[in-house]
Amino acid sequence: MVATTHEGLSYGELQKVLLESPSETKVREWSQYYTSGPHLAGKNLTQALWTRERWQEFGVQDSNIVAYDIYMNYPISHRLALLQNTSESVGNSAEAWVPRGFEVKYECKLEEDILEKDPTTSLDSRIPTFHGYSASGNVTAQYVYVNFGTFEDFEDLVKAEIALAGKIAVAKYGKIFRGLKIKRAQELGMVGVVMYTDPQEDGEMTEENGYKTYPDGPARNPSSVQRGSTQFLSTQRSQPSQDPHGSIPAIPSVPISYADALPILRSLNGHGPPASSFNKYWQGGGLGYKNVTYNIGPSPPSLQLQLVNEQEYVTNPIWNVIGIINGTIPDEVVILGNHRDAWIAGGAGDPNSGSASLNELIRSFGVALAKGWRPLRTIVFASWDGEEYGLLGSTEWVEEYIPWLSNAAIAYLNVDVGTRGPQFLPSASPLLNKALYEATSLVPSPNQTVPGQSVRDTWSGHISTMGSGSDFTAFQDFAGVPSLDMGFGAAAGSAVYHYHSNYDSFHWMDEFGDNGWHYHVTITKVWALLATSLIESPIIRFNATDYAKGLATYLESVKELAQSSPSLLHRDISFAPLKEAIARLTNASVTFDGYAQVLEQRIKGEDIPWWKWWWRAKLWYEVKKVNEGYKYLERCFLYPEGLDERSWFKHVVFAPGKWTGYAGATFPGLVESLQEGRGEDAISRVNQVQSLTPKNAEMD
Numbered sequence: 001m002v003a004t005t006h007e008g009l010s011y012g013e014l015q016k017v018l019l020e021s022p023s024e025t026k027v028r029e030w031s032q033y034y035t036s037g038p039h040l041a042g043k044n045l046t047q048a049l050w051t052r053e054r055w056q057e058f059g060v061q062d063s064n065i066v067a068y069d070i071y072m073n074y075p076i077s078h079r080l081a082l083l084q085n086t087s088e089s090v091g092n093s094a095e096a097w098v099p100r101g102f103e104v105k106y107e108c109k110l111e112e113d114i115l116e117k118d119p120t121t122s123l124d125s126r127i128p129t130f131h132g133y134s135a136s137g138n139v140t141a142q143y144v145y146v147n148f149g150t151f152e153d154f155e156d157l158v159k160a161e162i163a164l165a166g167k168i169a170v171a172k173y174g175k176i177f178r179g180l181k182i183k184r185a186q187e188l189g190m191v192g193v194v195m196y197t198d199p200q201e202d203g204e205m206t207e208e209n210g211y212k213t214y215p216d217g218p219a220r221n222p223s224s225v226q227r228g229s230t231q232f233l234s235t236q237r238s239q240p241s242q243d244p245h246g247s248i249p250a251i252p253s254v255p256i257s258y259a260d261a262l263p264i265l266r267s268l269n270g271h272g273p274p275a276s277s278f279n280k281y282w283q284g285g286g287l288g289y290k291n292v293t294y295n296i297g298p299s300p301p302s303l304q305l306q307l308v309n310e311q312e313y314v315t316n317p318i319w320n321v322i323g324i325i326n327g328t329i330p331d332e333v334v335i336l337g338n339h340r341d342a343w344i345a346g347g348a349g350d351p352n353s354g355s356a357s358l359n360e361l362i363r364s365f366g367v368a369l370a371k372g373w374r375p376l377r378t379i380v381f382a383s384w385d386g387e388e389y390g391l392l393g394s395t396e397w398v399e400e401y402i403p404w405l406s407n408a409a410i411a412y413l414n415v416d417v418g419t420r421g422p423q424f425l426p427s428a429s430p431l432l433n434k435a436l437y438e439a440t441s442l443v444p445s446p447n448q449t450v451p452g453q454s455v456r457d458t459w460s461g462h463i464s465t466m467g468s469g470s471d472f473t474a475f476q477d478f479a480g481v482p483s484l485d486m487g488f489g490a491a492a493g494s495a496v497y498h499y500h501s502n503y504d505s506f507h508w509m510d511e512f513g514d515n516g517w518h519y520h521v522t523i524t525k526v527w528a529l530l531a532t533s534l535i536e537s538p539i540i541r542f543n544a545t546d547y548a549k550g551l552a553t554y555l556e557s558v559k560e561l562a563q564s565s566p567s568l569l570h571r572d573i574s575f576a577p578l579k580e581a582i583a584r585l586t587n588a589s590v591t592f593d594g595y596a597q598v599l600e601q602r603i604k605g606e607d608i609p610w611w612k613w614w615w616r617a618k619l620w621y622e623v624k625k626v627n628e629g630y631k632y633l634e635r636c637f638l639y640p641e642g643l644d645e646r647s648w649f650k651h652v653v654f655a656p657g658k659w660t661g662y663a664g665a666t667f668p669g670l671v672e673s674l675q676e677g678r679g680e681d682a683i684s685r686v687n688q689v690q691s692l693t694p695k696n697a698e699m700d
Contacts, residue, residue, distance in 0.1 A: 008372020011536055015442065017371065018528040021364035024517040027524065028510075030054075030356035031517075034340070035348045035506040038125050041341040041386040041393075042072060042316040051340065051383050054359055055323045058366035060381065063323035068396040070318050072389050075130035079308040080108040080194060080254055082264055083140065085301070099140055102304070106263040108256055112502045113223040117215040120346045120505035127344055129255055130311070131178070132229035132389045137252030139191045140306040143168040144297040145268055147275065147282050149181030149195075151659040154188060156278055157296070165189030167298055168305045170264060172198045172285075173255075177469065177661025179230040182249045184659075192307040193253040196261035197226050199286030202496045208289045214503055218495035218512060222259040227343035227500045231390040233468055234656040235646045252309035258287065265292045267303055272296040320393045321383040323362065327375040327535070332627065333408045334534045335380040335481075336361070336527065337394065337471050338415050339387030346505035349497060349513060351387065353418035354487065357524040358383065364528055377410065377535045384471050387416075394471035398479055405479050410631055411534055412475035412483040415527055419519035420497045421490035422447045424455055427464035427664065428484035429476065429634060429654070430550035434543040436463065436484065439530035446518040455526060467664030468656030477651045480635035482542070486526070488519045538623055539600045542630040544589035551582045551653065551693075554666035561674050562682075570679055578686050581693040588694065596626050636694050643669050644681070652689050 009017070039047050048065050055063040083098060084105040098104060110129050114122045144162060147153040149171035157164060169185045173195050182193045199206045202220055211219040236247035265287065275282040275294040285294045299305075321340075327333075338354035346352075362381055386392030398405060411432060426436060440456035447458055466476050472483035490497055495512035498504050514520055533541045555578060562570045599622055638650040649655045655668035665671055667689060673682035 008374070009368060014368055014373055014532060014536065015529060017368045018364050018532060019443070019525055021367045022360045022521045022524040022528075024521050026363065027356045027360045027520040028517045030359040031348055031352055031509065031520070032506055034352035034355050035120065035346045037123065038127050038345045039340065039342055039347070040074075040127055041389050042070065042318045044341055044385065045319055047340055048319040048321050048383070048385065051321045051359070055321070055362055055381065058363045059369040060323040060325060060362060060366065062326070063321065066320045066322050066397065067317045068320075068393065069315050070386055070389075070392050070396075071313065071315050072386075072392075073133060073311040073313045075128045076310040076312050077308070078110055078128070078130065078254055078310065079306070080110060080256060080260070081306045082106040082267060083304045083306055085303075098306070105267070105303075108260040109223070110225075110254065110256060110260065111223075112225055112257065113221065115215050115221075118503065118505050118507040120507060121502050123345050125345060126502060127227075129225040129227055131227065131253050131255060132343075133179070133231045133248040134253045134309055134311060135249045135251055136309055136311045137192065138306075138308045139168065139252060140304055141166055141168045141191050142298045142301060142303070143170050143194070143264070143268075143305045144272075144299075145265065145275070145294060146171045146185070148172050148175040149185065149193070150176050151180075151184055152281065154184050156282070158188070160273065160278070160296075162272065162296055163298055166191055168192040168194060168307060170194045170196075170261070172196065172200070173226055174198075174201050176659060176663075177233050178228050179232050179249070180234065180659055180661050182230050182251065182253050183232050186249060186251045190251065192251055192305075194256060194261075194264070194305065194307065195226070195253065196256045196258050197224065198258060200284050202286070204492070205494070205496050206286060208286065214496070214498065214508065215511070220258075220496045220498065221503055223257045224498045224501040224503050225255050225257045227255055229389050233390065233661040234658050236648060252307055254307060254309055262287065262290055262292065264305065265294065268295045268297050268299055269293045270295060271299055318385040318393050320385055320397055322397075323381040325365065325369070325375055325379045327378040329377050331408045332377040332410050332540075332631070333380060334377055334410050334531055335382060335412045335475070336531055337382035337384055337412065338418075339384040339393070339471055341385050341388050343388055343500045344502050344504060346502060346508075348506050348509035349420040349504050350417045350499065353420065353509070353514070353520060353523075354415040355383065357415060357418040357520055357527065360521070360524045361528045364524070375535050376538070378408075379531070379535060387471055391468075391471055391473050395474040395478075398474035402479055405475075405481060406635065409475070409479070409481040410540060412472055412481050413527060413531055414470055414472040414483065414485040415487055415523060416470040416485060417487045417489070418523040419488040419514050421488055421494040421513070422519065423489050423491040424459040424486070425464070425489040426484060426486035427466050428486075429466060429482040430546040431482045431542040431544070431630070431634060432484050433463055433546045435530055435533050435541040436486075437461070438541070439526055439533060442529050443522060443525045446516075446522050455522065465664035465666055466654050467660070467662050469662040473656070477649045477655050480638040480651060482634045484530075486523070488523060537600075538603050539596050540627050540630045542633075543593055544630065544633055545586065545593050547633065548582060548586040548589045552586065554653070555579060555582060558667050558670055558674070561671065565674060567677065567679060570674055570682065573679065573682055573686065575686060577690045578693075581690040585693050592626075592629060596630075599623060599626060633694065637689075637692050639688065639692065644672065652692060
């Protein structure tokens, strides 16, 4: 590991400060502040000001608020009712909004229960249930149960000749990003979408299995509702104002609880085929014990849903907080970020476990600054606004500063949900794998089974592929900055996390999520030590060989996809040029990493006298050349014209899945060509990636 010394603190002393400074008491205090009231995007200026003030108190004097004007929506009113036409309900209904001949069989609450044990749930300022970027509308129609609403689910319904056009979709949350469920529904002529979270997603921790529901136990509260953005996350950039319906829905949608979904689903019993008659991906609904048979429908004409959604669309400012600690090297920068905005008054997990940790990390760096430490590389801290609507604040900032970032950015380290359980869950560019393994090896684990275990010891070591869904997206997929996202998630036996619900509250975190606040402190330490290794090491702590190995693994997956295709053209595609390019990159990377290691040993071992300045200059030149090779390797894989049909995404190796959103796709242009039956395009994509792959040990 690096052992460089700077004014005031040695590297070891700096690590000691960053391991000893973070405090459970302080991180709990920061969480309590952020979760004490609503902080919806564009409506949290007081929190932005407070955040800037804290950072300045910690010693980061160069902290400023950066505003952007953004097109977004806020809820006005909504309604969802199950209507029934009976032989008795003739003439006009007592409710003026109910169509002639119908009566209300069930009216959804569209609101979460107030819980005496959880003060957040009773705030007068709590935010209604709604979807970001949902379309206003008033539709009454028969409805269809569409499972998770994935592209494949809709294909199954089309093949089964289920009538979809003119109907309302009832979909379970999960599997893919919610906006893509609506995108596919509207493409198939559906007129509205209703989404709920099925206990199927909660594993063992369900009421059916005997667990009490929150706040009395770890199971899901039946009234919990997941809010969230319905932007078409994987197809367009985040700001939808120029072409609203190219990137946001044209049909209305509402989120509901499973308590509200029950009467709707039960009313489908006996109508249309049961989900059990479909493939394995339709099995396992968690409400069977509540007398739901998961019939597909459509509902009969006498049974319809009325969906009313009224949204106000405005152009409103959002506020990023940006703090900077200038380093000795002006053109090498490490950026750390978390978003501050939430759909709810709470947000103790998403995002404010990360917000509290970011504050504590900056406070710890402030302790080091007070002891005389000055960083080798520049550090940028970012508290983003507008992430929940569609990564708005980070994307605007990246696009504004893209020339500087392209020249200077080493890495972006993101923590969104810092903790909601005990399982360490990172995703990263392979360049960062080595540095992450090293950092986690230095931090004690809160869930040790053997005394002295580190986070690395209790973690499987698996690092996921980068997808989308948080603020790393613009850095990784648009700017080509190696990025990482990490946090502690749920494990077997964890309490159910009420994602984007009022029950993602300070009380839930204090009682169930991280009741000792140890995981908040642990993610702070991992984040700080990982950042420090990138900031202070003379040779950037990247590993090009890991990147090349990753490419080889990704290619094998693509080859398997091609071989499983019914198309002879796909099966006959030659991947040899790309395989050879990756082999050349692997050989070059081994040489490059080896040279970097030798150079690092020279830096540690050589005490060059001042009067041999030319030796120092030569060594500095060699270090600079190696670091530039590492810095620009990721950006070699940017294709200026972008991916087919989603040109904002420039990276040919990493992108969000076109029909998943959250999940990462590797070699996305190539994979999509194969999946969509475009064999000639697939051949072009092979040649495209091959041409962008670095060819020599200089990483160019």
